[in-house]
Amino acid sequence: MKFFLDSAKLDEIDRAYHTFGIDGVTTNPRHIMDSGKTFMQAITDIADWVRREGLEGIDKFPVSVEVDPYLEKAEDMVEMARKISSVSENFAIKIPCTADGVAAARQLEKEGIRTNVTLIFSASQALLPAKNGSLFVSPFIGWKEANGEDCRKYISDIVQIYKNYGFYGKTQIICAAVRTGKQIVDCAVAGADIVTAGLAVYMDSMAHPYTRQGMDTFRKAWDNTAK
Numbered sequence: 001m002k003f004f005l006d007s008a009k010l011d012e013i014d015r016a017y018h019t020f021g022i023d024g025v026t027t028n029p030r031h032i033m034d035s036g037k038t039f040m041q042a043i044t045d046i047a048d049w050v051r052r053e054g055l056e057g058i059d060k061f062p063v064s065v066e067v068d069p070y071l072e073k074a075e076d077m078v079e080m081a082r083k084i085s086s087v088s089e090n091f092a093i094k095i096p097c098t099a100d101g102v103a104a105a106r107q108l109e110k111e112g113i114r115t116n117v118t119l120i121f122s123a124s125q126a127l128l129p130a131k132n133g134s135l136f137v138s139p140f141i142g143w144k145e146a147n148g149e150d151c152r153k154y155i156s157d158i159v160q161i162y163k164n165y166g167f168y169g170k171t172q173i174i175c176a177a178v179r180t181g182k183q184i185v186d187c188a189v190a191g192a193d194i195v196t197a198g199l200a201v202y203m204d205s206m207a208h209p210y211t212r213q214g215m216d217t218f219r220k221a222w223d224n225t226a227k
């Protein structure tokens with residue numbers, strides 16, 4: 001499974017890449033706002049970081065950037081996506097999962113602009129973006145589970161449907177808004193291609209009190225061993 005960082009902050013991207021070897025980045029309008037930069041500055045800075053690290057190429061290190069969330073019409077999303085994609089060959093353009101969004105993604109994929117159909121909350125929403133060739137779909141986990149839903153079946157259904165129809169691997173499933181180590185495991189067990197989460201989620205998922213306790217135990221043994 002691949003791990004993407006969900007952030008538009010360069011210091012977090014740099015740390016996650018050099019610590020955990022993350023495989024890509026996802027952003028959304030909220031992450032861009034949190035970076036404190038203008039939209040263009042934030043995405044240009046990420047594109048420059050990708051070049052500095054020698055990670056050019058969407059297959060090497062995809063970066064998802066979302067269109068203006070006020071756009072409703074397919075042609076307007078397509079127009080903005082063309083502009084965003086000219087900033088970096090690494091960009092996959094995030095398009096909301098509406099009928100117009102799917103039409104926009106279909107057109108963009110025909111033009112060779114890779115897309116990430118986002119804001120997916122049901123297995124049925126994940127089907128048409130795959131049929132129309134999107135590189136990624138982003139079914140959300142954390143928002144649903146915060147509302148008391150269990151996402152395990154929803155993700156394993158998407159995986160199974162993609163396997164049934166030959167989409168698996170071609171349209172990659174990014175489990176988005178992942179908040180806990182448990183959710184990372186659920187996505188991995190279901191066979192999702194990718195999880196995307198904030199740096200704090202990855203740091204927490206790597207921590208276990210027994211690891212620290214074990215280190216203390218072994219340090220005491222080390223101290224009491226003749227050298």
Ligand code: E4P
Binds near residue numbers: 177
């Ligand atoms: C996914 O690609 C989204 O950027 C993200 O996971 C949205 O959720 P969040 O901002 O609530 O984490």
